[in-house]
Amino acid sequence: MASLTPGFRGRGAARDDSGRLPPGQHLVEGFPVLSAGPTPRVPEGSWRFTLETPDGTARRWTWREFMDLPQERPTVDIHCVTRWSKYDTTWVGVSVDTLLDGIDTSAKFALARCHGGYTTNVPLADVTGGKAWIVHTYDGEPLPAAHGGPARLLIPHLYFWKSAKWVRGLRLLDRDEPGFWESAGYHDYGDPWREQRYSWA
Ligand SMILES: Nc1nc2c(c(=O)[nH]1)N[C@H]1C(S)=C(S)[C@@H](COP(=O)(O)O)O[C@H]1N2
Numbered sequence: 344m345a346s347l348t349p350g351f352r353g354r355g356a357a358r359d360d361s362g363r364l365p366p367g368q369h370l371v372e373g374f375p376v377l378s379a380g381p382t383p384r385v386p387e388g389s390w391r392f393t394l395e396t397p398d399g400t401a402r403r404w405t406w407r408e409f410m411d412l413p414q415e416r417p418t419v420d421i422h423c424v425t426r427w428s429k430y431d432t433t434w435v436g437v438s439v440d441t442l443l444d445g446i447d448t449s450a451k452f453a454l455a456r457c458h459g460g461y462t463t464n465v466p467l468a469d470v471t472g473g474k475a476w477i478v479h480t481y482d483g484e485p486l487p488a489a490h491g492g493p494a495r496l497l498i499p500h501l502y503f504w505k506s507a508k509w510v511r512g513l514r515l516l517d518r519d520e521p522g523f524w525e526s527a528g529y530h531d532y533g534d535p536w537r538e539q540r541y542s543w544a
């Protein structure tokens with residue numbers, strides 16, 4: 344019989360042996376808030392989401408139009424570059440595939456733009472194919488402003504800085520353009536399984 348070694352418990356969470364925890368991460372109980380600046384307050388009535396393509400075409404949704412789009416309910420693990428992870432987080436929102444439906448574009452990259460000025464860049468392939476959502480509900484409740492409400496991007500397979508809070512649009516680009524943390528030395532791509540934390544590492 345295997346016995347539990349006390350040293351295998353750390354930081355208040357059980358050691359994970361399921362293969363779900365990326366290297367260098369530990370599980371947290373709560374839901375930490377990490378914001379680079381003050382929390383913007385965006386009323387749903389003035390909220391808009393804009394999708395721009397490289398040729399200058401734009402699609403725009405009001406809150407009500409957005410809520411009328413098909414809604415999905417992803418349950419996903421999230422991984423922050425500051426080394427906390429959280430399993431089975433539950434969200435409601437619109438798949439980025441739904442927003443791009445019918446758009447024919449040469450773009451290979453996307454830049455998420457937020458209230459407050461934060462940006463983050465991703466290859467377009469990483470927000471399509473059922474991999475990313477614009478979410479407005481967390482754990483059955485409207486997304487709190489501190490966590491990006493009224494709506495944030497959710498890209499669970501990349502480090503959580505890519506999941507832009509208070510998102511107001513996606514700009515599709517032919518060329519990659521670094522976002523806020525990517526310009527400050529975070530990794531351009533940010534794969535937790537390859538520990539792509541910083542560009543100098
Ligand atoms: N607009 C915006 N989005 C953001 C951030 C931010 O500062 N501003 N921080 C990022 C970082 S570094 C992380 S780890 C997550 C934290 O999300 P949380 O506060 O809901 O845990 O949001 C990401 N999205």
Ligand SMILES: [Mo]
Pocket residue numbers: 377423424425503504
């Ligand atoms: Mo972060």
